[in-house]
Amino acid sequence: MSAIAIVELTAEQTHPLRLSVLRFDTVTKDVAFPEDTWPGARHLGLRVGDGLVAVSTWVPRPHLGQPAVQLRGMATSRAAQGLGHGGTLLEGGCQRMAQGGTTLVWARARDAALEFYLRHGFSVEGDGFIDQNTQLPHHLIVRSLA
Numbered sequence: 001m002s003a004i005a006i007v008e009l010t011a012e013q014t015h016p017l018r019l020s021v022l023r024f025d026t027v028t029k030d031v032a033f034p035e036d037t038w039p040g041a042r043h044l045g046l047r048v049g050d051g052l053v054a055v056s057t058w059v060p061r062p063h064l065g066q067p068a069v070q071l072r073g074m075a076t077s078r079a080a081q082g083l084g085h086g087g088t089l090l091e092g093g094c095q096r097m098a099q100g101g102t103t104l105v106w107a108r109a110r111d112a113a114l115e116f117y118l119r120h121g122f123s124v125e126g127d128g129f130i131d132q133n134t135q136l137p138h139h140l141i142v143r144s145l146a
């Protein structure tokens, strides 16, 4: 049984999984997000044994005037999806944010992943929209950590 651990990453270490999971079928192939280098931004990954199987980025960014953290770039390697790794990283990330005083996490979730987030305590806010970068349908989602 391989050891599973949540690890801190650099933005660059998230790029291979962002590219192969989030950008393989999109018009844009851009894997660097402007928010990657914002103050307080953290990149968290899930290692299983020696392999990085999931990545996520957590950026301090208010939501509707309330202090919050935006979750971006959540991706599990295609070979490892559906095994619970994304859920482990999402829960571990929320736990770390809560420990740091964050009370609200929000994200622009792809509709294809909406069920995943709803099962992890997020709820949908407002109508769906098409994301300009990916041209994919999205919804805004929020989760209270308070």
Ligand SMILES: CC(C)(COP(=O)(O)OP(=O)(O)OC[C@H]1O[C@@H](n2cnc3c(N)ncnc32)[C@H](O)[C@@H]1OP(=O)(O)O)[C@@H](O)C(=O)NCCC(=O)NCCS
Residues within 6 Å of the ligand: 021, 022, 054, 073, 074, 075, 076, 077, 080, 081, 082, 083, 084, 085, 086, 087, 088, 108, 109, 110, 112, 113, 115, 116, 117, 119
């Ligand atoms: C969305 C994503 C990050 C979820 O990561 P994941 O590692 O597949 O997530 P999990 O395995 O924890 O959960 C996914 C599903 O597997 C199921 N699952 C969880 N643990 C499981 C296990 N031990 N065995 C089998 N299935 C399991 C869950 O029920 C869940 O189903 P749901 O999608 O209906 O909620 C991942 O599928 C992904 O990268 N998708 C493509 C990119 C994407 O859409 N990213 C989100 C952008 S907003």
